[in-house]
Amino acid sequence: MIDPEEEKALLVSCSKGDRQAYALLYTRYVSPLCRYLFLFTRSKEDSEEIVQDVFVKIWEKKENLVTVQSFRPYVFKTAKNQLLDLIRRRETETKMLDYLRPVTEESSEYSDAYAIYNQYHQIAHEAKNLLPQKRKRIFEMKTEEGLSLDEIAESLSISKTVVKKQLYAATDFVREYLRKHAEMTTELVIFFYFFCSAK
Incomplete structure (x- = not known):
């Protein structure tokens, strides 16, 4: 059993x-x-990798530890979020590759398709950086960190309605930017929109 007072002292020291x-x-x-x-x-490897990422994040934001009342729920919640992020990332990568994959991965068409995907990804990144700061942050929290609308609203101290409006505006802008600058096909626009707006 970990003494709460001792742990609180460790958190304060760590924050410094x-x-x-x-x-x-x-x-x-x-x-x-x-x-x-x-x-x-x-998977032992995946579990260990997630734990390493968790503690890297904790150290990067160590100043926040002074506000943590109990470290156990805090660290387990961080681990859960990292786990969900890993699952979502792998599912997205798998679905995108399945979408782009021709009959044989060894074919030149596969290499071309993957190169096109990377190009679209880069242009989408450019579009994201053109968003207003608040809208960009909401877009990142949804598409890159995998947070729910409620979690974003709580984190930024704004209403869920505001989060929705900002997210839809960001998604529309990025989608139109892709359409104009990458000559994106309708199918890939729909695919991109699906993953950016999924709950």
Whole structure:
């Protein structure tokens, strides 16, 4: 059993850049997190990779640790979000590759299709960077971090309605930018829109 007061002191120290406190937190939670994640991933490598990513994120935002009341739910929620992000990313990659994949992956058509996909992805990134800062952040939280509309609204302290309006406006802009600058086919526009606006 971890003493709450002791853990709170570790969080405060860690928030100030104390690497020893950070190492203690890591040592205490790495095994429980790996066991928890393995229930879903069934992969030791994936579980360990997610845990590493979790603690990298925690260290990058260590200043926020002073506001954390209990580290266990905080670190497990972070791990869950990383797990969901991994699942969504792999599902998206698989579906996109399936969409682009011709009869044989060894064919030159496959290489051409993948190159075209990369081009579209780069242009979409350019479009995203042209969005107003608030709209861009909402778009990233939805499409890259996989957060729900409710989670975005809570994180930014705005209403769900505002999140929806900003997300739809961002998606429409990026879609039109792709249509104009990449001569995107109707099928790929629909495909892109599906993944950007999926709940």
